[in-house]
Amino acid sequence: MTDAILQMRGITKTFPGVTALSDVTLTVRRGEIHAICGENGAGKSTLMKVLSGVYPHGTYDGDILFDGEPCVFHGIRDSERRGIVIIHQELALIPYLSIAENIFLGNERVHRGLIDWNRTNADAGALLTRVGLHENPVTPAMDIGVGKQQLVEIAKALSKEVRLLILDEPTAALNDEDSAHLLDLLRGLRDQGITCVIISHKLNEIEAIADSTTILRDGRTIETLDMRSGTVSEDRIISGMVGRDLEHRFPPHTPDIGEEVLRIEDWTVHSPTQHGRRVVDGAGLTLRAGEIVGLAGLMGAGRTELAMSVFGRSYGVDISGRVYKRGKPVELRSVGEAIAHGIAYATEDRKRYGLNLIEDIQRNVSGAALDKLSRRGWVDDNREFQVAENYRGSLNIKAPGVGAVTGTLSGGNQQKVVLAKWIFTDPDVLILDEPTRGIDIGAKYEIYTIINQLADQGKAILVISSELPELLGICDRIYALSAGRITGSVDRSEFSPERLMHLMTRIKE
Structure with missing residues (x-):
């Protein structure tokens, strides 16, 4: 049996007008924590969605081998049957259901055609103990914090006999204590033989936990680094991500305070x-x-x-x-x-409060100051377009045009749209x-x-x-x-x- 549990070869994925992945290769060794790093828009999440079946076979080019065998996944259930489970950055728990109900949703404990609640709650309790969460399984998911919800998602993955666990930005919304607990849990899962793939922008965490790190840039594989060599620093990872050394992580600035x-x-x-x-x-x-x-x-x-x-x-x-x-x-x-x-306020939660993700860039930019574009109660579409187009250029918002749906942009470009919206109010x-x-x-x-x-x-x-x-x-x-x-x-x-x-x-x- 090969040392590689996962091999992805020549993966190419395109969307209309955009090549998200171009001939990407990825090899993950059995029983390791493998990090994937790259700038926003580098293709990290897209690659994992290809692997997990979110983007089904036939919508991309290339091959996936798991345990040395070719895989054809037409959906998430296909990948989960092989033991590949993905936890997305936006957690998928249903707030009004209990912890136990969330863990076994779609994978219910059934006896004679009815849900066996005693077994459901008992099995959920055992899984919660395994991830270090001491909550009553009947507690509604909305009554626990984000850090604990992340652990519930991992318990849910463990209930599916996971062999390869994929985590997309698992600590992005966690405080330091919850982040440390989660990383310790991943180390424990590795010791139990579960292979983990983690996508993260927190390079200090990658340096602390990863055995290997693959860097993507502009939809291509740049290199895979052996983190156990002891020679890989944050600056080394950054150099691979951006294609250049960042001698200064912060631009120079001489203030003129009034x-x-x-x-x-x-x-x-x-x-x-x-x-x-x-x-x-x-x-x-x-x-x-x-x-x-x-x-x-x-x-x-x-x-x-x-x-x-x-x-x-x-x-x-x-x-x-x-x-x-x-x-x-x-x-x-x-x-x-x-x-x-x-006075303008750009919220910390751009996806929920800062932007309308199903609307285009143009409407998001104008949203906080429509009165500046209206005439007799009607918004001047031409002026609105021009304003948004000006900000797309001046803030270097990477999008095919201001008609692009904001939710399709990378995180960094979404943040620029938030800034454009508030700058337009002229605060x-x-x-x-x-x-x-x-x-x-x-x-x-x-x-x-x-x-x-x-x-x-x-x-x-x-x-x-x-x-x-x-x-x-x-x-x-x-x-x-x-x-x-x-x-x-x-x-x-x-x-x-x-x-x-x-x-x-x-x-x-």
Whole structure:
């Protein structure tokens, strides 16, 4: 028996006007964790959809061999029968069903034509224990967090006697603790003989867990690296991904900081679901023209809640405090009022709240400022097209045209559409919540360049990020938030990860 459990040879997949994969080869050894890296749009997810039968045999060219035998998959069920299971980035659990029902959906435990609930819940409990999740199997899936939902998806895969487990960006939406637990679980599955293929943009995790890494670029296989050699660094992987060395991960920038644009004082926000709980507690900060200000904090510190509550009170109840725009008090009682006062907020969840994924680029770009394109209540389609086309060019949005459906774009290009939408409102203050989450290192550099250009235009920018190196690399000043309170601010001349972490974990009296 060959050492390779999987071989993909000469895989070519085209869509109308686009070649997504071109003669791709992939070999995965039995019992290893094999990472696949590449920029957004490199073809990583497409390759795994070919493997799992999402794109059935006949819609692509090339061969798939599993355990040395040629495979013809006409759908996901065919690949699952061979023990190949894929967990997509967007989790597929049904929120109103129990954990046990989700685990065995389509694979029910049946006795005499009826579901055997005792066996279902018992088997689910055993699988949950195996993945380190101590939840009651009858708990609705919507009552557990994203990290636990990811573990339920793995338990579901284990119920299908998985031999090759494919995970697409499994830690993209997880905090550090949940990510570490998931990676430990994958190591345990490897020790049990289960082969894993993981797609991830988090190169530090790839460096820590992968035995081999295959790099794709522009739909082609570039190389496969032996991670166990001890000579492969993040910079080495980046070089393969982007085709060049990135000496600087952040573009150089010399700020030109002007007058105060926005000031928030004594801002307090209560949770809409937990009565009496202060999510933001007496926070205050200032933003100046041409300044890029960071907001750092651990998970649950209240960063997004602060931003959303300021942006037209789109989060929270019993909100109090004061907001000043260029020294004058302003009321921001709705999103419309916030936009009218020159404040824009790009959400951390672009797929759910930032974009209409089934609509085209043109309609997404114009969505927040239709009044600028309307005449007597009608939108001028020609002007709308021209505006979107201008942003497609200036922001380097890679798409065949502004009529392309936004959901078909890569993550980095979707993020550029989000930025175009809010730039078109011509804001004085731009709040960017996790602006580079889920996008690759090359696309991140482009986003950072756009942020610098906006600051150079005199806009005040607030960047919220879970990645400290990102904030340290692009910001002029950083506020730290802990348990809903601003615990301090640090100027660029005094930046250090240790100082920020101290402030992020400090409980202000």
